[in-house]
Amino acid sequence: MKPSRRSFLTGAAAAGVGSVAATVAKGQTAPDPAITELQDWQVYLGDGVDAAPYGMPSKHESHVVRRTVEWLTADNVSSINFTPLHELDGIITPNGVCFERHHGGAAEIDPAEHRLMINGLVDKELVFTMEDLMRFPRENHVYFLECAANTGMEWAGAQLNGCQFTHGMIHNVMYTGIPLKLLLAEAGLKTNAKWILPEGADASAMTRSIPIEKALDDCLVAFKMNGEALRTEQGYPVRLVVPGWEGNMWVKWLRRIEVGDEPWHHREETSKYTDLLEDGTARRFTWEMDAKSVITNPSPQAPLTHGPGYTVLTGVAWSGRGTIPRVDVTLDGGKNWHQARMSGPSLNKSMHRFYFEFEWDGKPLLLQSRAHDSTGYVQPTKNQLREWRGENSIYHNNGIQTWYVNEKGEAENVEIS
């Protein structure tokens, strides 16, 4: 019940109850037609591949798609699509299923006609073509992008039945881009330059105020994700990357960066992306994403289908402040916590993958995960968040998520006190 990888196998053998394979494999005494009879794919040549130059997933994976919550937005041009976290593994989100949110539709931009302007408190206002940008030094980093509203609908209690919907406003890809500080240095910052305002070229003309310290730290002007060009809905041909900070600031279809001496107090940092507290004041400029985690399997969209026995629990964790050295998992709603096994690169401000292998006894489970980040911060409970911020909030819900798994292995979104 508390296996290390070693005990996962030797424990089973020692117990004499059979190993994973012995428990679940089809025995030689009852031949399995899937192996005793030749399959079509062993006998007949498969299709060639050159007819489909940009490859697509297998037809057997057609259920692995972004999904939307229909009641959430009024129209598909102000819509949102959630990453199918329960269908993924590792830490890379494939471009085809990356969460995306747009405020005026996905702008279809001809890169030859696109320009990026830097203006305001600079020595020299500049306009770059895409070809100009390709002549600046580039860097490569894997970063998570999480919407500040991710899990926001859960403030009021367990609402949505699946981690795709509760936690799917996130993706994690490798970006290639130009350090923003190089472009700002090219323009030359005036001494009173304290803020920047990136602006999108889409019809919503998205803008957010960002302090100059962040702009000069690790922001990127990115043009590739996971090796290839940004997708249209991710800001093609160029977007801002603001590592560890809320996704709304990562302005897509980036056309202009204004440099100023104070924030602009635009819609997306006043009416939206602020947290109304119990005393009537609002938290503002809460950019940094706190450490968070979620169990992706089992979960409501990914039940345990195999019955009692060894099973793999897995999930993802991330922090806007660094890495995730540790995730704890509980099977009983927090009575006992077990340290999960991390696997995959541990990169700054990137998603991390954790696993916990255990033998399921077939009884109900109350599953939770709790992330610890490299600053020592520990993911709080939802009730702790409510104590701190009241119940009016939408944004920045990084509370611990609970799944209830019944005897049939079906999972449900629940809250426990």
Add this chain to the structure above:
Amino acid sequence: MKPSRRSFLTGAAAAGVGSVAATVAKGQTAPDPAITELQDWQVYLGDGVDAAPYGMPSKHESHVVRRTVEWLTADNVSSINFTPLHELDGIITPNGVCFERHHGGAAEIDPAEHRLMINGLVDKELVFTMEDLMRFPRENHVYFLECAANTGMEWAGAQLNGCQFTHGMIHNVMYTGIPLKLLLAEAGLKTNAKWILPEGADASAMTRSIPIEKALDDCLVAFKMNGEALRTEQGYPVRLVVPGWEGNMWVKWLRRIEVGDEPWHHREETSKYTDLLEDGTARRFTWEMDAKSVITNPSPQAPLTHGPGYTVLTGVAWSGRGTIPRVDVTLDGGKNWHQARMSGPSLNKSMHRFYFEFEWDGKPLLLQSRAHDSTGYVQPTKNQLREWRGENSIYHNNGIQTWYVNEKGEAENVEIS
């Protein structure tokens, strides 16, 4: 001409010849209609995204595709498709453009009907369903897969005009899979178990002999790539991953692993994937991929289009023996070498990305890159390889590649002595 990132910018300013942006940006004195006039995408709402749940690249990127060399194989069912390296950046290859080679077409397998058998010199022969496999502990690793024949057509001299064709039999993705040693331990290896023979479920029934030491070291039985299910042409639902070793051994559509006490000497390790030397003997079992690199930009498919001035040279490097701590670049055919700048995660047996920024004077260039791996091995010249192995070889050409760039910025595949 030998810039660090610092000198890239300050050098330009100090020289008083203007910075990158000043040289190339559109000036305020001649207004650019692309910024003075509103674009359609700023005025009209874009398309919603929910109509296309599995996302695709922008229509402006339709040239970024795998390509084949038509004369190379007799039919598309024994065909091959090359990664467009010159269009990518960073280190992740998107699944849609990953190199693939198949010997009997891409088998379209129903995962519910697929089985993996382990037989031969084991205590207990086992058969796993895909659901069984999902109950074993998993790991995540980024590995390059390179065909042993990559660059093989270049033994006879400069043949193919583009790094997609000379070096595109490679991809680099994050795999999620089960350590093979766990499955072998489940079956129980007999004391005379010295080799394994993985076998594919496709019509070609691909097989290769692999020594047990490698099988128990870092091989994975993988079911995901870059977070999502393996693509059909990459072995869906399950393939073998043999890190750092030639791609032909990474058996796709994996249906059986036989354990034996000696190699099987099948077709793909006798007639194929051996190197005929000058003395009539053949090198065999040359599994490990030697350190290698190639400049992807500029290259024949990606010329310098911007004229003289600052430019970014970039490329990729990899080694089957570890990491790539260093890549050297020459602009003059080897007279002067400069250390390139590495950017991105440096992972074991993974592709690495390098950059070299310089100011092009508009004169012809002879570009080469030279990888150093973590064992101290240095990538050789093509002529050194020919001295060592003669001129009959096809496989394992890791020689230094040369691109000639003319005054117009056009690049060509050449050899220099």
